[in-house]
Amino acid sequence: MTDLEKGAGAGTKPGKRQRLVAAATQVLHEQGVEKTTLADIARVAEVPVGNIYYYFKTKDDLVAAAIEAHAQGLRVVTAALDQHGGTPQDRLKALVRGWVEQRELAARYGCPFGTLASELDKRTDGLDREAARVMRLLIDWAERQFRAMNRPDSYDLAISLVAAYQGMSLLTNTLRDPELMTSQGRRLEQWIDSLV
Incomplete structure (x- = not known):
């Protein structure tokens, strides 16, 4: 902490x-x-x-x-990925592997932050905007990785990555199937490799 x-x-x-x-x-x-x-x-x-x-x-x-604890946790994870070295693809795939490692938790409760952001989105008291700010941190980090891969569509790719993660978390939770997260994580890694 x-x-x-x-x-x-x-x-x-x-x-x-x-x-x-x-x-x-x-x-x-x-x-x-x-x-x-x-x-x-x-x-x-x-x-x-x-x-x-x-x-x-x-x-x-x-x-x-x-919400701030989630933001700080995300900053720690992305900073560690940045220090990990390797290529931007390596960093993105390491992020995906981290998501997959939490598949049992996702199967039981959904994405630790996505579920909270979704619930807060129904409110208009400022907490909805704070949650969006945290989601933006992840999108911005992913966009920097895709930009480092010389992708002119880096923002769209970052949105696709985060949307894919949120979708696979939701389905993993809804279907209570942690292996869905595993198979979709592999597909995301293959997708990342295909972008080089």
Whole structure:
């Protein structure tokens, strides 16, 4: 976790805020925003429910922190892929393999962020735009990889990649079939190779 997620400000107890954000991220994925209560999050975080208000005034503040945790996690993953070296194709295929590695989780609950973004899209309170900002981070990173492959259609290819991932996550979850993610991941890797 990052310092931002730890919330290491004056007067805070190290770890509680981090545990609350991690628990919110997990429970929101498993139950959705509407079904999740602060008590659910407190229980998973092992924090008394009354203590939540010390860190977050509302449930929406906690949802916003979970969105930021997703953004930070994505930044960490893409930075690691960038440092991995290799070709842009190698980095894109490593991203796909990372998605496939989470196939059991996707089969049970769907994409960890896509499901949250889809649910928040039905709202107009700003959380919908924050979720879109995180999705944009992934699209922008993928676009840079395709641009490094000298593809003039890099933006369209990035949209296709992210759309394919969201679609295979949705189908994997709906059909409860983790092997669907495996086979579609292989197809995505072949597609990436075909673009060179």
